[in-house]
Amino acid sequence: MTDQCHMTIHEAAGHLKSGAATSRQLCERVLARIAAVEARVNALSHLDKDTVLAAADTADRRRAAGQELSPYDGIPLAIKDNMAVHGQPCACGSRVLAGFTSPYNATAVQKLLDRGFIPCGRTNMDEFAMGSSTETSAFKTTANPWDLTRVPGGSSGGSAAAVAAGEAIAALGSDTGGSIRQPASFCGVVGLKPTYGRVSRYGLVAYASSLDQIGPLTKDVRDAAILLETLSGHDPMDSTSLNQPVEDYAAQLDTASARGLRIGMPREFFDVTGLAPEVRQAIEDAAATYQGMGAELVPVDLPHTKYAVATYYIIATAEASSNLARFDGIRYGARDQEAGDLLSTYRKTREKGFGLEVKRRIILGTYVLSSGYYDAYYNRAQKVRTLIREDYTNAFTSCDVILAPASPFPAFKVGEITDPLTMYLADIYTISVNLAGICGISIPCALTRGGLPVGMQLLGPAFGESAILKAARVFEQQSPLAGKMAEL
Amino acid sequence: MSKESTDQGLDVRYIADLARIDLSDEEIAQFQKEIADIIGYVKLLQEVDVAGIDPTAHAFPVVNVLREDIPRPSLPREAVLANAPATIGDDSIRVPAILPDEEEGA
Amino acid sequence: MKYEAVIGLEVHVQVRTRTKVFCGCSNGAGDEPNTNVCPVCLGYPGSLPVMNAEAIRKTIIAGMTCGCAIARYSKWDRKNYYYPDMPKNYQISQYDLPICEGGEIPIEGKGFSGKPLTPRNIKLTRIHLEEDVAKSTHLGKYSGIDYNRAGTPLMEIVSEPDMHTADEAYAYLTALKQAMQFAGISDCDMEKGQLRCDVNISVRPAGETKLGTKIELKNLNSFRAIHRSIDYEIDRQIDACEAGEPLYQETRRWDDDAGMTTVMRSKENAHDYRYFPDPDLMPVTVTDDQLDTIRADLPECPWSRRDRFVEQFGITPYDADVLTADKALADYFEAAAQGVKNAKTVANWIQTELLAVLGKEGKPITESPVSAGHLADLVALIEADTISGKIAKQVFAEMLISDKSPKEIVKEKGMEQVTDTGAIEGMVAAVIANNPKPVADYQAGNAKAIQSLVGQVMKASRGKANPQMVVQLLKAALD
C-alpha cells in the first residue's frame, strides 16, 4: 500500500470512503512526513498543526454521521503563502507582511473548505511570486526533493516541493508567468494553470493582476482535474472571473484517447538558444509517444514568441509596481517605527520590507509607467500582447493542443543564476500562455541522465482545460516516470 | 529631483523616490546597470509593427461587470485594528503626522 | 493695463448610494470610525474591487442634468500616489475615457457680492467617477485615520477655464450644488465633505487669448472661502504682473483666518501619477436604450424648474429663484401650490412667514413645523373667505406649535369669518346706534368716516366678520 503521505487525492478519498483511513490518520501521517523531511526541503513557511488536526476530527465526525461535505472531506492540502486563509498569516515570502493575519478567505480557499479539504501548511514562495526558484523568498530557499542542492523552481516552488516530497497530498499555487508549471516540471509533479478568469483571484495577493491565476500542483492528472473542478466558477467578488460552465474534468479523463488528437508543435519553441538537448529530446520523445498512440503532429507558428519575455516584463512589473504600493506599513504589516516622519516611514518600511528582486521589479515597473514613457513601453507592450494572443488563436485553428517544454533546462543549482535577465529569459515557454490568457498544464515526461525530472507543457485554448487534461492523462498512462518519485 | 539623462533615460533615484523606496548608493548603482540592461532588452519591442493594433488590457474583453447596490457585512473593527501597526484608542489607525503640504484630497 | 482673470473649478461631489463604489460596505462616512470597512476598501492583500451599478447610474444622471455627452464606453484607471488616507496607494479613477464629457451649467441672479450677473452658461470639461479617500485627523505629531469614507463614490466635475470673477465662480458652484441636490445625487453638504472644490486661476492682460500662469488653490472649506480666495488671488496675481514679478505654476493653500494664500507645492514637486488601465475592473458600456430609460426618469434640474414655476404658477422670476434655491424648498412650494387657486399667495407665505421662522430657528425646510399640505389648507381657507388674512396669521402662529390642521384650529377657536348677513346686520345696527358722531359725519358727506364704523363692527365680531360684507351692510343701512 502506498504510504499515505504519497497518496493522491483520489486514492486518499478511496481510503476515507472504505474506512481504511480516517482524516486524522491521513493528516497525522502528512504532519509526520513534514516533521521528517521539512528541515531538508524547506517547503513550508507556516504550519498550524493543531488547527489541522481539529479540522480532521471535525471531518471524521461528519463522515461518521454520513454528512461528509464531498468525497474529499478531510483531505489536507498545502496552500501557497499568497492566498488568504481566515485567521492565518499571508506573508507572500516577504518581511513586509510580518504580523499580518488575513481576516477573510480567498474564494479558491473557500471552495476547498466547502468540500472539506483542510488547509495544511502555507508553502514557501519567491517574494510576491517574483522569481523562478524560491531564492527571492525573504525566509528561505526551498530545496528540490530530487536533488537538495538544486532549486524547486518558482515562484510556487514550496508547493511543488511539498507535493514531490510527500509533505502534501496536493497543493495550490499561482501562475503569473509560469509559476505553477515551471516548478511542477522541476519537481516532477503535475501543475495546471487554468484559463485567465476560470478561477477567482479574490484573496490571491496580486503580483500582475491581468496575468495571475490560481491552479493546482498535484501528483497526477486526475487530481489536477478534481481540484480544477473544485476551484472553478464565476465569483461575483472578482470582476475578471468569467461566467463559463464548470465541467466534470475528472470524469472526462476516463474516455481520453490520443486517436485523432492534433498536437501543435511550435517551430519557434525549438529555435530557442539555451534549450538543453536533454529537454529537447524529452519533448521529441513525448511527441513520438503521442504519434504512436494515434495523434497527429502539426507544425504551428507562434511568430511573436521572441517578444513574449519583453512584453511580460513590462506589463507584469508595471502592474506589480502599483499592486505592491499598498505595502507601506500603514494599515497592516511591518512598519519601520524609527523612521519618524511619514515620508521616511514609507521609504524605510519599503526598503527594509522588500527584497532585492521585488525592488528591482517595482523600479522597472514604475519606470515604464512614469511620465513620458507610457506609450513607448506599457502601451506598446499591450499591443504586442494582442499579437501574441492572436498567434495562439491562429495556431489553435489547426491543432487541439500545443506541446512545449516547460523550461529550457531542468532544475538548476541554488545560486547558479544570478543575472536577472538570464533568469527572466528562462520563462520563454510559460510566459506567453499568461499573456494570451489561455490554459496550460505541465506534466513530468522524462528524467535526465542526472536523475532530474523534465516537464512538458500541453497548452490549450481559452477554456480548453478539458482537452489538455485528457491529452495529459493519455501520456501519463504511458509515462516512463510512472511510479518514480523523489527519494529523501 | 529631476530626471537626469542617463542610459535609457533611467534615473533610478528619481524612480525609487516615486516608488517610496530608500535605496543605498550601492543598490542604486547596481539597479542603474541591471535595469538599464533589462530596458535595453525590452526595447526589442520597438521593432514590432503595432500600427492599428488595439492594446490588450484584459485577457478577455468582457464589459459591465457590476454589483447591485446592496450592503454586505463589514469587518469587525477589532480585526482591523489588530492588524494595524499603531492605533489611537480603540477606533483609529495611527500614522506619523500628515503635514498640510502633503495633503492630497482626491 | 487692464487684466482679466480666468477661473476653472474642479469639484468633487460624493454620490449618495447605499454602498461604497467598489465594495459592499455601507456608504456611511460619519458612522463610528472604522466600522464601515472591509478587505476591499482597506486595500487588504488579495482583495478586488467590483463596480457599484448605482454609482454609475447616478453619475450618468449627473451628466444628463448638466447636458454632458454620456460615453458609450468608459473605463477605469489607476492614479498612483502615496498617501495614508488612500488604502492602496492608488486611486481608482478615470483618466482618458470618463463617463461624461462636455456639458454646461447656466448661471444667473446675483453673485456672492450681491452684484447682478450677466446670465450665461459655464462650460464643463468632464465628469468622472472615482473613489473617495479616508478621513484623517491631525493630532500634532501624529494623525489618526478613519477609513469609513474610503471608497465612497465620488464624482469629479471639472469646468473649463470659463469664469472670470469670484461672483461667477460662486454662482456656478451654487447652480452645480442645486443641480446635484435636485437630481438626488448628493446633499452637497460642504461641512460634511460631500462637496469639495479646488480652483484653478490665472490672469492675463485683457484681450490676450493665451492663458497666464495657472495657480491651483486648495483648502477651500466654504463657498465664502472660495469667493474670498479667488478675489485675493486675482489681486495678488495682478499686483505681481504690474510689478513685473514672475508667477510660478504652483499649488497654493488658502488660509481662511489670515485671508491669504501661501505656496503649498511647486511644479517641480508635481506628481507623476503613472495612470494606467486598472486590470481588476472591466470597462463600462451603455446603450442608447439604457440612456433613454434613465432620461425618462430624469429629475428636473433647478433651472428648468425655475422656468416652469414662473409659467405654471404665475410667480415672478425672483420668487422662482428663491424657491428653487433648494430642492426641498422647491418640493415644498410645489406641493403647497397644488392645493390652492393662487400659487402666488403660497409663494408669499413661504417667503415672508415660513422662511423667516425657519431662519430664526436655523432649521432647514425639511424640518418645517408646518407641512406643505397644511400651508395649502391655510391659503385655501383665505381663498374661500373662511378666514381673513389677518386671522390667518393667528392660525399660522398656532400651526407652528401644533400639528393640527388649520381647519381644526379655526374651528376649535371659532375663528371662521362671520358671513351670516343676519348676524352682521345685528352688529351693524348696534354700532350705528352707539356711534352717532361718525354716522353723522358719514351722512354729511365724509366717506372716510365709515372706516371707524367698520373697525367697530370688526371689533365687535372679534375680527371674524367678513370685512367686505361689513362695508356693504353699513352702506346699505346708512345710505
Ligand SMILES: [Mg+2]
Ligand atoms: Mg479626483
Ligand SMILES: [Zn+2]
Ligand atoms: Zn469595504
